Amino acid sequence: MALATPTAVVLELMTMGQQSAAHLRELLRAASPPVQAEHQALAAEILRCCDRVIAAVSAGATDKKRKATDPGATSCHLPLAMMPSKRRVRGAEAHREVHADTTADGFVWRKYGQKDINGSNHPRLYYRCALSGEGCAATRRVQRSQEEPAAFVIAYYGEHTCGAAFCQQRAEPLPPTVVDSGSNAWGVFGAVDRNRGSPLLPSLGAEHKHSAVRRHAEAPGDTSRRWSSPSSSSSYSSEVELGASPVEGFLDGNFDWEWETVVNSLSFGDLLH
DNA sequence: CTAATTTGACCGGG
DNA sequence: CCCGGTCAAATTAG
Known part of the structure; x- marks a missing residue:
């Protein structure tokens, strides 16, 4: 609390x-x-x-409990080694943090987990790029703001190696506020998701059927399934979060997660002021 | 029937 | 030992 x-x-x-x-x-x-x-x-x-x-x-x-003594924190560089040797590289991985009132960012994500975080009353949701099966390593963590029911804090990790242009349907995306945590290679990621000159849509409440995400162009036809589970054969969802549709989680247990009062007319924090 | 979620277990770092 | 992140089986929805 x-x-x-x-x-x-x-x-x-x-x-x-x-x-x-x-x-x-x-x-x-x-x-x-x-x-x-x-x-x-x-x-x-x-x-x-x-x-x-x-x-x-x-x-x-x-x-x-941890002390705030960060030897390298004041330096200009984060000497983190993001070597994929370990599976859990959570430590201080660079990520871009976006705060928006909608979880829709134009990408197609697949939810792979949800966890309650001790500090906050709202669960944290874990998503991977829907094309992760094709090798895309982009992930994101979505969490509601503790006080603002309609605000989300989305942390993006990694880059869309699947071809972001494909993931991102530029119908309505308009990444709200991309805050670059620029520490590592992620910083220059903007080459793909540049929201140049795209004025905010005055009315974007309409949710459309997204075109089915079939494996497309450069999906290597080989059987290089990354981490498809043996039992569930290549059944990985392609979740699309659009606009302000409260589709994501209405959990009975987590009373806090219910948010039917999500503002429909979203005003991206980007345009403020 | 196939596909998409959900939920609990497991793992591993701090 | 605790906390957070991921996996994976099971369930539900389309």
Whole structure:
């Protein structure tokens, strides 16, 4: 029940700052008369600093017992080795954090788990790219904001190696607020999901039938099934979350997870101000 | 019948 | 030992 803890406040504020910085960076990047690279670098640095603070604070909040002495935290680089040798590389993996009022980001995700987190009253949902079977390693974790029922905190891990252009149906996606935690290679991921010039849809409540996600172009015909379970033969869902449809989880046990009052008219935090 | 979710167990790090 | 993340079997939905 850590509601008004200063840590939470700091996190919230820093997240806002992070988003603003991200927005600024996008603006600079898409400026009609291209601005100096110096300015862009400045925006990027601001963003980086915000990210660092958030990372540190959230780390301290996650495990309260741990000391806040981070030798490398103040450095400009995260010397993390993201070597896939271990299966659990959760530690301090770089991720982009997006906070939005909808879980729809234009990608097709498959839910593979759900867990209750001690700190919050809302469960955390784990998704993988629906094309993970084809080798895509992108994952994301979705969690509701503890106070705001209609707000989601989505953390994206990894990159869409399946060809993000395919995953992302650019019908309505418009990634709300991409906050780049730019630490590693993920930082330059934006080449694919650039939401340039796409004005927010005034009315996007309509949910359409998504075209079936069949394995398409470069799916290597071979039998290189990554982690398909033997029993459930290649039965992996392709979940599409669109708009503000409360489809995701209405659990009986988790009373908090019910959210029928999700705002239909979403105003992405990106456009604020 | 096939496919998509759900839920509990298991794993592994801190 | 506790907590978070993933797997995988079972169930439900289409």
